[in-house]
Amino acid sequence: MLKVNQVFASELKSFDSRLRVFNSCASPMKAVRERYGCPEVDHIVSSLPLAYKKRLLSNFLSSARSNLKEGGRFLQYQYSLANYGDMKPIFSDIKLKFTLRNMPPAFVYDCLK
Structure with missing residues (x-):
């Protein structure tokens, strides 16, 4: 961590x-x-705000993916769906979840490598 x-x-x-x-x-x-x-990691959990410039965001997401082992998961907590389109080219398998247990409620991007 x-x-x-x-x-x-x-x-x-x-x-x-x-x-x-x-x-x-x-x-x-x-x-x-x-x-x-x-070694490569099983899971990465991030709550970093993704309001970066596009290039920085792409670098961060690509780095997260490259550090995961095959079958690893990247979990990203966000308060909006604004970055779904940024994640899709990097993680082709994305499940979107919504949790009310967080305050305020948040979206969870569950991305599989």
Whole structure:
């Protein structure tokens, strides 16, 4: 897990010994994985706002996909459907869900590699 907030990252580490938490932003995901000997990942869960410029958004989504193992899932929480079209060229298998358990309620993009 990559977390920018060092205090939160430390607390997460103490929560579950199986969880690997790295104090880093998401941009160098592959470099962080390789540095610590982590293979491709099963799941990526993101709640980053996707209001990036198109090129940055495409780079982020492509990076997320390339770090997933085959059959891995990218879960993205958003409050609108505005980025569905940006995700479709990168993840061809996208299931869209809506959760009322989040406050405010959110859409969940469930993307399969």
